[in-house]
Amino acid sequence: MKSVKDFNKKRLQLITVVLGVMFLTTVLMGIVFFYIRTRYAKEIIEKSDYKTYNNYYVLITDNAETDYWRGVYSGAEKEAEKLNAHVEVMGEGLDKNLTKEDYIRIALSAGADGIIVEGDDNKKIQQLLLMADEYGVPVVAVSEDCVNSGRKSFIGVSSFNIGKEYGNQIAEYAKENESEDLDVMVLMDENMTKNSQTVVMTAIRETLVNNNLSDRVSLDSKEVSSNVDYAAEEEIRDIFVGNNEIPDVMICLSEQSTICAYQVVVDHNKVGQVEIFGYYMSDKISEAIDKKIIRSSIVVDTEQIGSTAVKALDEYKESGYVSDFYLIDTSIANYKNIASFMKKEEGGETDD
Numbered sequence: 298m299k300s301v302k303d304f305n306k307k308r309l310q311l312i313t314v315v316l317g318v319m320f321l322t323t324v325l326m327g328i329v330f331f332y333i334r335t336r337y338a339k340e341i342i343e344k345s346d347y348k349t350y351n352n353y354y355v356l357i358t359d360n361a362e363t364d365y366w367r368g369v370y371s372g373a374e375k376e377a378e379k380l381n382a383h384v385e386v387m388g389e390g391l392d393k394n395l396t397k398e399d400y401i402r403i404a405l406s407a408g409a410d411g412i413i414v415e416g417d418d419n420k421k422i423q424q425l426l427l428m429a430d431e432y433g434v435p436v437v438a439v440s441e442d443c444v445n446s447g448r449k450s451f452i453g454v455s456s457f458n459i460g461k462e463y464g465n466q467i468a469e470y471a472k473e474n475e476s477e478d479l480d481v482m483v484l485m486d487e488n489m490t491k492n493s494q495t496v497v498m499t500a501i502r503e504t505l506v507n508n509n510l511s512d513r514v515s516l517d518s519k520e521v522s523s524n525v526d527y528a529a530e531e532e533i534r535d536i537f538v539g540n541n542e543i544p545d546v547m548i549c550l551s552e553q554s555t556i557c558a559y560q561v562v563v564d565h566n567k568v569g570q571v572e573i574f575g576y577y578m579s580d581k582i583s584e585a586i587d588k589k590i591i592r593s594s595i596v597v598d599t600e601q602i603g604s605t606a607v608k609a610l611d612e613y614k615e616s617g618y619v620s621d622f623y624l625i626d627t628s629i630a631n632y633k634n635i636a637s638f639m640k641k642e643e644g645g646e647t648d649d
Contacts, residue, residue: 352382354610355404356603357397358415358440359488360523361386364579365552365599366415369439372603373413380611384413401425405432411610412436413603416443416451418490435613437606441490450609452602452623460497462595462629463548464504466574470546470592471510482536482544483518484558486551494518497550517544521554530557537565544571552577555594559585578630578638586635593631596638601625 356373358366370386377384387400395403397414398421404412405428412429414422416438423446426436430447442451463483471479483501485494498518505511519536522528533554537543547562549555555575559582562571568590575582575594585591605623613619630638 350381350383352380352410352611352614353408354382354384354411354413354607355387355400355407355409356384356413357387357400357404359397360553361388363552365577368599369603372600373607374603375600376604376607380607382607382611384607397422398425401429405429405434409434411614413439413606413610414443415439415488416441416446416448416490417488422446435610437609439602439606441488441493449613450619450621450623452605452609452625454597454625454627456493456496457500458627459550459595460500461504462627463497463574464501464508466593467501467514467546468504468508468510470572471513477545479514479545480542481514481516481546481548483516483548484533484550484554485518485520486523486554487520488523489550523551523553529553530560533557533561537561537567543567546572546574548574549576552579552582555591556581559591563590583630583635583639586630586632589632593629596628596630598625
């Protein structure tokens with residue numbers, strides 16, 4: 298009996314020792330692991346290069362996901378890096394239902410040193426930008442101007458020059474089809490200010506008059522959406538549905554309306570019957586020009602818009618003065634020269 302008790306006692310002692318060793322080993326391993334991780338984290342922190350910037354700028358637009366605005370941001374980001382500034386697209390990671398008004402308020406609350414904003418006619422936005430001016434936060438408007446807002450500078454293309462260029466393209470097409478009258482539909486982007494829309498139409502009409510085409514060309518316009526998914530395409534599609542006559546020429550004043558018009562013309566089998574004069578350059582637009590579905594497109598150097606906007610903000614903060622306008626040059630892409638534009642895109646260059 299004694300031997301059994303002794304055996305059990307020794308076994309209990311052995312189990313206790315084993316468990317004790319295992320516990321101590323676990324604790325020791327935990328301490329070693331914690332030490333290693335702490336030391337590793339410390340090394341990472343010590344090696345981290347904390348970047349500080351002289352200024353923090355924000356870019357505010359309703360259409361940040363389009364190629365056009367990606368190009369603007371790319372140019373702004375590159376220029377900001379040169380000037381030791383940081384630029385951010387306001388809205389990334391935020392609620393998609395937020396508006397430009399909300400973004401401006403957020404930018405001011407976040408302590409932005411400058412605001413780059415897509416201008417428009419919204420009175421509330423103008424008031425918020427005046428508030429930014431009172432707070433000492435300079436604002437530059439890009440793509441569209443924002444009058445009566447206290448903005449320091451406007452960076453974009455001339456609406457009159459754009460209209461004149463479209464007028465010249467219509468004139469060239471009309472001369473190729475001398476025996477026909479032409480119905481021209483101008484698709485206005487809803488983000489364009491009323492003043493820009495008026496100037497574009499005036500310039501087109503003046504150019505047609507100068508080319509003795511006012512009697513042969515019927516000019517009409519339609520405002521299309523730019524912020525709502527599929528809305529622009531549906532609005533353009535309505536032009537082709539329920540109408541006895543469709544336009545001979547469609548002039549598109551935005552990247553989105555250009556792509557939508559192209560898609561609608563293809564879907565309704567109207568390729569060759571409707572000429573599209575587009576705006577901007579993207580992979581889809583260049584492909585459509587190459588296929589002769591889009592006749593031509595006005596190309597804007599969006600990176601230049603972005604870089605000039607950052608330069609304008611930096612200049613104002615440095616000197617308290619900046620030019621009221623910076624006009625960006627444009628070029629024309631068509632079937633004859635589209636190969637050169639494709640090469641520039643592949644090489645990462647921009648058009649002058």
